[in-house]
Amino acid sequence: MTPVFLYALVGIVLFSIGLYGLILYKHLLRKILAINIMGSGVFLVMVALAARTEEGVPDAVPHAMVITGIVVAVSATALALALMLRVNEKTGQAVLPEDRET
Amino acid sequence: MFIDSPHWITAIILIPILGAVASFLWRQHSVKLALIAATGTTTSVGILSWQVINSGVQRYELGAWNAPLGIELYVDGLSLSMLLVTAIVGFAISIYASAYFRDDKTNFFWPLWLFLWSALNALFVSSDIFNLFVTLEIIGLSAVALVALSGGVDAITAAMRYLLVSLLGSMLYLMGVALLYHSYGTVDMALLSLRTEMIPSMWLIMGLMTAGLLLKTALFPLHFWLPSAHSSAPAPVSALLSALVVKASFYILWRLWIVVFPLNEYARADLGVIFGILGALAVVWGGVKALQQTRLKLLIAYSTVMQIGYLFLAFPLASVMGWKATLYFIMTHAVAKTAMFMVAGNILIHKGHDRIADLYSTVQNLPLTIVAFSLSGISLMGLPPSGGFVAKWLLLEAAVVSGQWWWGIVLLVGGLLTGAYVFKVLGYAFIQEDSNNAPRPIGISKRMEWMALCMALFAIVLGFIAPFILGIIDIGSPFTKGVL
Numbered sequence: 401m402t403p404v405f406l407y408a409l410v411g412i413v414l415f416s417i418g419l420y421g422l423i424l425y426k427h428l429l430r431k432i433l434a435i436n437i438m439g440s441g442v443f444l445v446m447v448a449l450a451a452r453t454e455e456g457v458p459d460a461v462p463h464a465m466v467i468t469g470i471v472v473a474v475s476a477t478a479l480a481l482a483l484m485l486r487v488n489e490k491t492g493q494a495v496l497p498e499d500r501e502t
Numbered sequence: 503m504f505i506d507s508p509h510w511i512t513a514i515i516l517i518p519i520l521g522a523v524a525s526f527l528w529r530q531h532s533v534k535l536a537l538i539a540a541t542g543t544t545t546s547v548g549i550l551s552w553q554v555i556n557s558g559v560q561r562y563e564l565g566a567w568n569a570p571l572g573i574e575l576y577v578d579g580l581s582l583s584m585l586l587v588t589a590i591v592g593f594a595i596s597i598y599a600s601a602y603f604r605d606d607k608t609n610f611f612w613p614l615w616l617f618l619w620s621a622l623n624a625l626f627v628s629s630d631i632f633n634l635f636v637t638l639e640i641i642g643l644s645a646v647a648l649v650a651l652s653g654g655v656d657a658i659t660a661a662m663r664y665l666l667v668s669l670l671g672s673m674l675y676l677m678g679v680a681l682l683y684h685s686y687g688t689v690d691m692a693l694l695s696l697r698t699e700m701i702p703s704m705w706l707i708m709g710l711m712t713a714g715l716l717l718k719t720a721l722f723p724l725h726f727w728l729p730s731a732h733s734s735a736p737a738p739v740s741a742l743l744s745a746l747v748v749k750a751s752f753y754i755l756w757r758l759w760i761v762v763f764p765l766n767e768y769a770r771a772d773l774g775v776i777f778g779i780l781g782a783l784a785v786v787w788g789g790v791k792a793l794q795q796t797r798l799k800l801l802i803a804y805s806t807v808m809q810i811g812y813l814f815l816a817f818p819l820a821s822v823m824g825w826k827a828t829l830y831f832i833m834t835h836a837v838a839k840t841a842m843f844m845v846a847g848n849i850l851i852h853k854g855h856d857r858i859a860d861l862y863s864t865v866q867n868l869p870l871t872i873v874a875f876s877l878s879g880i881s882l883m884g885l886p887p888s889g890g891f892v893a894k895w896l897l898l899e900a901a902v903v904s905g906q907w908w909w910g911i912v913l914l915v916g917g918l919l920t921g922a923y924v925f926k927v928l929g930y931a932f933i934q935e936d937s938n939n940a941p942r943p944i945g946i947s948k949r950m951e952w953m954a955l956c957m958a959l960f961a962i963v964l965g966f967i968a969p970f971i972l973g974i975i976d977i978g979s980p981f982t983k984g985v986l
Binding site for chain 1: 632636639642643646647650653655658659661662663665666669670672673676677679680681683684687689
């Protein structure tokens with residue numbers, strides 16, 4: 401097993417853990433964190449797969465994609481947190497109505 | 503010459519972005535600035551279409567960096583049709599919204615909507631799967647913020663759910679992009695279409711990207727987030743979401759399916775049957791749910807769930823005629839649904855509620871609005887001579903040609919269900935008021951009534967100008983693999 405493969409595999413595992421958390425947890429903060437973990441998984445896969453060139457020089461394109469991806473992820477997380485605070489303010493609970501415990 | 507300049511393709515992205523920033527910075531002039539930007543964008547799309555119609559497919563390399571490294575913009579008949587429908591619907595909604603939003607809080611509508619417009623235009627001209635991801639994210643974030651605009655409990659929770667769904671969809675898509683880049687070393691669709699082949703990881707890539715995009719497109723049974731998000735937003739926003747935003751992710755899926763995924767003709771039709779069945783279920787489910795609704799905006803939102811189903815009926819046919827039918831469905835639905843949400847907005851302001859059972863005497867007070875509702879209903883039902891009829895006719899013909907006539911039954915059932923819920927609303931709207939102690943209705947701006955009517959009429963006109971539109975769609979033959 402090459403280190404590159406190991407990194408990519410860890411990326412996939414992180415992605416799956418995030419997906420699991422997003423679907424199963426009810427608290428919005430946990431859901432938002434889960435999405436961020438999924439994002440980190442994808443970024444790790446991209447960084448690892450940048451070792452695809454044979455001379456050992458990393459491919460710059462996936463790195464550029466990761467940077468763009470991080471920018472997108474930060475803005476999305478900011479919006480999600482702001483909305484979560486609003487949900488909490490309006491309903492007293494940071495969960496979606498369908499997940500509310502009665 | 504000025505009008506032949508190749509830079510117009512960037513103008514359709516830059517003008518709305520500049521307009522968004524300007525209307526955010528100078529809040530007190532936001533309406534004026536936004537309307538100027540909307541006019542500028544619509545004009546640029548007009549000039550771009552003049553170029554495409556006269557001299558064929560347009561390409562543009564941003565910053566003069568060519569394809570493998572830089573971002574290439576590409577406009578063919580399919581992109582142009584999407585740009586045109588976005589411009590027409592977008593311009594009409596801008597005018598409508600300038601009368602609809604009166605208080606200061608809703609000034610945020612303008613920057614968000616212009617960002618959304620810019621991202622939509624950028625999406626339709628991108629031929630780079632990573633750039634598509636970025637534009638899809640801008641669309642998602644601005645759409646979520648627009649849903650949350652009214653600030654009520656329903657709107658905020660719907661926006662939250664929409665954001666989570668949208669981000670999940672993007673992550674699945676992005677994973678697909680990463681794997682595609684790893685296997686083929688490019689994110690350019692044209693290069694990918696030459697390189698992709700059926701390796702084992704291709705199934706994973708197709709699965710991830712398709713799942714992510716279907717979630718964003720809200721195909722049954724992944725539509726659960728749509729009715730609440732589309733119905734709790736302010737009327738102009740609902741119109742934008744139903745008319746344009748769900749079509750953006752559909753457009754990406756469509757392009758990938760035609761160009762990038764390495765499927766031969768038979769595999770494409772066989773896998774397409776899954777889409778066809780889900781589409782048929784969406785038509786029936788969306789129609790039945792729409793019929794059960796007691797609120798007008800929810801009814802229209804479920805009608806969107808239903809209309810999205812139609813878009814997927816052409817996948818099992820996998821023929822050029824079927825794809826043209828899909829594009830016609832997209833255009834007609836965008837225009838007719840915009841008219842319908844404008845109608846809902848007019849009624850909501852006029853009556854202060856949108857309970858279908860209490861719509862009595864609307865026809866006396868808002869005659870133009872009810873005419874607009876009927877006309878857009880006719881187009882959604884697919885009665886001749888509307889645009890919806892052309893779409894259904896093309897699809898039926900494509901189904902018969904490929905020997906799969908049974909998809910026609912879905913069209914018939916869908917038409918009947920649509921007729922049922924349109925007449926349900928009209929039935930209540932035509933009831934005469936029997937008491938005078940009802941709360942006094944609020945008058946609404948004439949501009950809002952006329953915009954709804956214009957859009958509804960345009961949905962009918964689309965049926966008459968079909969040869970012209972079908973000619974535009976064919977430019978650069980977007981539905982044949984290997985031409986992008």
